[in-house]
Amino acid sequence: MRTFRIAMVQMNPTVGDLGGNVRRILRWLREARKAKPDLVAFPELAVTGYPPEDLLLKPKFVEDNRCALNEVVRAAKDVVAVVGYVGQGDSAGHHPPSSPVVAAGRHDIYNAAALLAGGRLVTTYAKRHLPNYGVFDESRYFTPGRRLPLVTINGTAVAVNICEDIWLPHGPTRRQAAAGAEIIVNINASPFHLGKSRSREQMLATRARDNGVIVTYTNMVGGQDELVFDGHSVVLDHTGDLVARAKGFEEDLLVVDLNVEAVARSRSAGGRAPRTEPPAAMSVERVVLGPKPRKKQSRVVAPVEPLADPLDEVYEALTIGVRDYVKKNGFRHVLIGLSGGIDSALTAAIAVDALGADNVLGLFMPSPYTSRESREDTIELVRRLAIRMKTLSISPTFKTYLRTLDGVFAGAKADTTEENLQARIRGNLLMALSNKFGHLVLTTGNKSEMSVGYATLYGDMAGGFAVIKDVPKTMVYELAHRRNRRGGQPVIPKRIIDRAPTAELRDNQKDEDSLPPYAVLDPILKAYVEDDRSVEEMVDMGFDRRTVLRVVALVDRSEYKRRQAPVGIKITHRGLGKDRRMPVTNGYQGM
Template identity: 40%
Template sequence: MTDRFRITLAQLNPVVGDIAGNAARAREAWEKGKAAEADLVALPEMFVTGYNTQDLIEKPIFHQTAIAAIEALAKDCADGPALAIGGPALEGAGLYNGYYILRGGKIASRVLKHNLPNETVFDEVRLYDSGPLGGPYSVGNTRIGSPICEDAWHPEVPETLAETGAEFLLVPNGSPYYRGKMDTRFNQMVARVVETGLPLIYLNMVGGQDDQVFDGGSFGLNPGGEMAFHMPVFDECYANIDMVRGDEGWRIAAGDKAHIPDDWEQDYRCMVQSLRDYCGKTGFGKVLLGLSGGIDSAIVATIAVDALGPDNVRCVMLPSEYTSQHSLEDAEAVAKALGCRYDYVPISQGRQAITETLAPLFEGTQPDVTEENIQSRLRGLLLMSLSNKFGEMLLTTGNKSEVAVGYATIYGDMAGGYNPIKDLYKTRVFEQCRWRNANHRDWMMGPEGEVIPDRIITKPPSAELREDQKDSDSLPDYPVLDAILNILVDLDGSVEDCVAAGYAREDAQRVEHLIYISEYKRFQSAPGTRLTKRAFWLDRRYPIVNRWRDRG
């Protein structure tokens, strides 16, 4: 009986729908494992299709093609280590989230996911059938249990595997990032180790998919919950993990333990990675954005440069007569510090033409927000024209506070293909800017040092659509607004909860009203990076037509 079992873990970045490309990546991983004399090469959950596929997985030709690719992989990888890969599975009339063990030129074993997540971004109950509680599979004379992702967040599957002879657990995952997620994973997996008494290897994928970012950070735990190894977060990488059998059974040999960054770094990396992969996987090599001299567009420009490089980012200042001199200076300073292209396109002449065109229809009315929004919509028109002409994806720059209460102009500054700060409250935008000015990492393609001038961070926020306008004219101050939004949105709390936390009832009721009447705007807004469990899109699905109001 062997006393050592080597697993090559492939923490990789698949592309949803690129079945041939994902299968080729799996073959590369198998080759690396073969060169390392591994017994098993392991890939994450649903790797062959990419994850999260949403309803695409239900299309028969799609899941049939994925299964055929797995069968072809089995034949191609006959002479060497076993290969474990996630993909769809058919059993009778049922469609399952499966994990395949390929060995000796065929599919040697198949695991079917039992616990199907049906919360936050996951809809697996409507996409898949629930597999039965099963036992371990064998690779040689070693018996391995593989609870698939959610199966390891509940005790019954791991306990069943332990009771039926599993010697250790290998957990394939498609687990997306949210702030604090790594601690949650550790706590859940330690519980499974304590309950089963078995070593556990947690294998996660990396990379961005629409709003979600899979952050890797694969790790291993020995009985008692001791960390044996920890792979880097967000990075594609491989690790050769040795299982060693002694008198007390299998243990994971000690390996490298990567540094886990703090929340500020992980959030920023998540925004950079999501934009980089969104562009890379959709075919956009370049982006552009309106650079106003304000803090939101400044951090989006910085994220874009860090994601794609300064040569692939165009910043456009579109001033009106209400644009302050310091905004002109600050916008140019950001573009210069980042080293990206800076274009200057005044809108006063175009705005005047539109105003004159509408004058006969507006006769007898007083100027109001309509005229203000003409500026924003004209900017959107010009930016989209540049996008069309040069093939550069337009980024939108609204923070979560603005997105929540609709403090944005639909078909104006909301125009764009992606928004990396969509789940970042305004108060966090300020601190995230300070963090980036003070920190630089090798995964950033932008320059070191202060790239966002301090004046941008400290000056009162303003949309500059009228004389002396400030955001606080229309909204509670951002520390108050964000605290109320956190209660109402992130914590699903009530107006009374806001009052109990010390905030004015009228402020809470007003913010709640704005949240609800802005739903139609969010429905049409660009996708953006998910940083929390209550991001606007799949995490929070509300009706557009909605008369409910909390009168508390």
């Protein structure tokens, strides 16, 4: 039986760290080589990390990326490999410049895949479809590719394409399969959001079946600023059946023997595979490497790692997001302001899972409004998580501020100013410890708060990384329950979960004094912030008009706060970062 052995390297590069990424590629290449694969696949832009953003505008960076690739080329003497990098000059396909403002000496660059064999760069494929929506800005940097190399490796016809290329039914996959490709090597840097691992596999299965071709999907893994790549590399056979799946949220090497004979058999038997090539501006170029199938000693049994429950995937995404942000930015320790509330408790639990209890420091900063329960629950949380904690009272500083402001505030009533001051003292104390001892401050605000602006700029919003910024409050509770059910003693004390949420910035304050109940607020926020629903549509969905109008106004008015918020992990299909680019100055009163 004719088979083709692919080794898929699901790796975790760091954006910009070309040297580190190449070392990582070479290490995995050595590991992969042991399986004697016909081909080793690395993710999209494995050399540079994804997304390199405006590093791509530096000609020296593009040049250095090419030098980094050359190291890999030289190492790939006895192996065929596909590696994502930034192409320039070596990817054909003329395209008129899209902008008249081209920096001197700058040339078109491509999101490219190099095919390496025998210590040389055999050919390249450049991504055809450049995503420029959501978190993506690829049209800012890249020129779309025009060439379609079809490479026969040890007797099997292989075509490479990249990420977005396979999401489109009319993309290159169709033409590549029609031109004879038996295997599509799709390389990826596909950011996670809730439920994506499943919808992605559905799409890949459909694409494989529609084109009668084996699809191998090699994804990146790890965190990069607001993005998390979830791994879950997969192989689907030509009927759309799942053949193998790599782990989620960690590096992995997936070695699979692909049954190419079945593809060929199915094609000669006729069936649904496209017989004619659709018209396209892309030209197919044929390359042959090692013309005969290699004899295999034995078949490998490829794993099908399970997909976790979607909510557990979110927890994993948050964990790897924190770990990678902290480590890739050169930090070891994190500092978290603990209030006795659910948000800071969940954030601390995630931090402990990401970094270990020794690397997490809690700071409890009580005021006269801090309840006994908050104090007790914080102490209990700290005990269960086995982290260290410091306590600093904000009362003396709060009093001094009020004395300082006494003259200018004379006659004015107490309002949110005094509440914000307390939050800002806490922010300052966290930053003081961070400055003195080098901890990264993790903020604890959730998506519901961040959306309606129920957060103090420079107060509880102060910090380097906003862990649960994209997690709605109702999901914060679900995640806390999940974490508690994981076995062993529940880490988050029950009372923290059960108590009514409060900022404790004045007596008997409850979140629900200022906001609709979260069970009402969160679906409205999803409709408005994530799905761009109008007020009428939300009312039609059954929400109370007054509540909707109030929420919409709160969201619109707090754009300036979000603009100054720290980066945080995207876990929904529309986060509050690069996904959502609203003007601050915005007169839209539309309903």
